[in-house]
Amino acid sequence: MDPQQTPRIDNYPSAPYQYFPATDLKQDLAAHSDEQLKLFLESWENLPVDAYMKDGADYRRRRYGSFHFSDGELVADPPGAFHQTEQINSLHGGIDRHFPPLTESTLEAGVLQSLIRFFMKRLPGEFDPTTSGVGVHQIRITATRDAKGLPAPEGVHEDGHHYVAQVLMRRTDVDGGESQLFDRDHQPLYRTTLLDEFEAVVIDDRRVFHGVSAIRPAAGVRQGVRDMLLIDYFPLQGRDAGA
Numbered sequence: 001m002d003p004q005q006t007p008r009i010d011n012y013p014s015a016p017y018q019y020f021p022a023t024d025l026k027q028d029l030a031a032h033s034d035e036q037l038k039l040f041l042e043s044w045e046n047l048p049v050d051a052y053m054k055d056g057a058d059y060r061r062r063r064y065g066s067f068h069f070s071d072g073e074l075v076a077d078p079p080g081a082f083h084q085t086e087q088i089n090s091l092h093g094g095i096d097r098h099f100p101p102l103t104e105s106t107l108e109a110g111v112l113q114s115l116i117r118f119f120m121k122r123l124p125g126e127f128d129p130t131t132s133g134v135g136v137h138q139i140r141i142t143a144t145r146d147a148k149g150l151p152a153p154e155g156v157h158e159d160g161h162h163y164v165a166q167v168l169m170r171r172t173d174v175d176g177g178e179s180q181l182f183d184r185d186h187q188p189l190y191r192t193t194l195l196d197e198f199e200a201v202v203i204d205d206r207r208v209f210h211g212v213s214a215i216r217p218a219a220g221v222r223q224g225v226r227d228m229l230l231i232d233y234f235p236l237q238g239r240d241a242g243a
């Protein structure tokens, strides 16, 4: 890299993000049956519309749940309000949002827990599970001929966590949806378009901003779908979280 262009993030001991090809996750999930993986992927078919969209749009569906660690075990928290400050999310922050919880079948299958642990061991920086929580968002964005889908309607932003894993779960009949990372000076740092299920990028949310370009239906079809799993890793104390 040209030293003239070296961003200040290079002062840190590691890159502020990590890309994972789908094969990495699929290998790690090999202990799970094909049926378990199929059911996990199909759980995105059962996401209620996000009722908190400011513009009343219905192209985003989602569920949310959180976990904490107890003696090394992942423990699901009871369903609760999800809050972002307006500073973190100027579009949808400032209120408690009660998203529909993860389903019992999703929690019991264990695939989600495997994914949480996979990334926990590979975060681009230090992580202490004894003082941290984990948030999980299942999100579907649908684009139609009449209305494009915005995976990040707030534009380039941060989530307010320490780390966020962005995992593609399905991409069908979609154009666009480029994942974009920027340094803290808002200079472009990395971009990729996730294409395969279980392909992922993990970011250090304190060191980068991120955004995702709009999605549109592919040529010749009326509707396209992009499913994502977002896993947030955050400190339990002084939390100021978003997604």
Ligand SMILES: [Fe+2]
Binding pocket: 152, 157, 158, 159, 210, 243
């Ligand atoms: Fe985000």
